[in-house]
Amino acid sequence: MRRPFLSFGLVALAVSVGSAQQAGGPPKSEVASVRPVQAVTVELEFGRFTISVSDSWTAQVFHIVDQLAHWDESSHLAYRRWARTSLGLDAEDRQLLQKHAEMRRVRGWGNGFEQAFLVEHSIEVAAARAVDQKLLSADEAASEQTILLHFAPKLIALRDQHRPQIEAFKEQLLAERQRLSPWFDKLVKFSETKAAVKVPVFLVTNTEDSSGGGGADGGRIVVEVPAPGPMGILFHESLHALLEPHLDEIKAAGEAAGIRWENLNEGIVYAMSPGLTDNPAEVDALAEQLVRFLARGTPASDNYAETFMIAIVIRPMLRASIDAGETFTLFLPKAVAKWRSFMPR
DSSP states (O other): OOOOOOOOOOOOOEEEEOOOOOOOOGGGGHHHHHHHEEEEEEEETTEEEEEEOOHHHHHHHHHHHHHHHHOOOTTTTHHHHHIIIIOOOOHHHHHHHHHHHHHHHHHHHHHHHHHHSSSSSSHHHHHHHHHTSSOOOOHHHHHHHHHHHGGGGGHHHHHHHHHHHHHHHHHHHHTTTTTSHHHHHHHHHHHHHOEEEEEEEEEOSSSSSSSSOEEEEEEEEEEESOOOOHHHHHHHHEEEEEEEEGGGHHHHHHHHOOOOHHHHHHHHHHHHTTTTSOTTTOOHHHHHHHHHHHTTTTOOTTTHHHHHHHHHHHHHHHHHHTTTTTTTTHHHHHHHHHHTTSSSS
16 A cells, blocks of 8 residues: 555546445444434546545544554554544553554455445444455454444544545545546556446545545555545556556566566556656656655665656656557556666666
């Protein structure tokens, strides 16, 4: 789960409102303050690719706890910075976060927990369905339910503080309905997407305005709001979803070329967004972020640094391929060959 640095708009073609949802499960006295009255789903349709955008409370609690547990190097550290000053973690909090981290490390990204808790159901219903659908064991589901119910009341103030930004982002989706339709038409063709694909997207409260991110795991997308460019994050993670069927190809190409496949995969998506979606007259987010890394002494072998270097090197080739209407299968070997020409021999 990487954190993109970009800003762009998306096309919104349909909105539906449903009243079912959505609570974590705090004590009954707190239910009114925790449970949103209505869940709003914004559907963004791009031919065969549709994104269904939700602000599910269960998904928000899960994502924030997941970041606080810091079980993977790509966790967004802003949440831990916020917790140190605003949450006041006690011994019980830390013990529960440790338990969450232990369970997550066993399964890794996209192998049960995302499918179980990045949903629009309450925490209790999500846990029960996870067992019924064999996403998690009964022990895992019960443990995670306990953890999320413990933290949900502690996160109410953060959610309420940034709810206006999430609402504004939904409105922006509708206001910018025509900006990216041509882009997505090209990317659907580039990714060789044949069947209709619908991906749920969950908007999650972020703790900082100055940094933000997201993820695409387990067939779900997360976008943190507020952020410097939530539209771009949504676009970036949508590209991951479109390229999901090609992961085996990417892994094989990376292994054959001696490239870490995760960095190759991220480099391709970063080359698209923000690489091709930046306004070149204003910013080059890829180059600027790489310079920040190197200026503070980050080695070129660092995963993030290598990812940005790959993206910068293959970006012109990607632009040409997309403009020419080429498919990903044709682009991948050319991109790998281009990057290998820059690798030490």
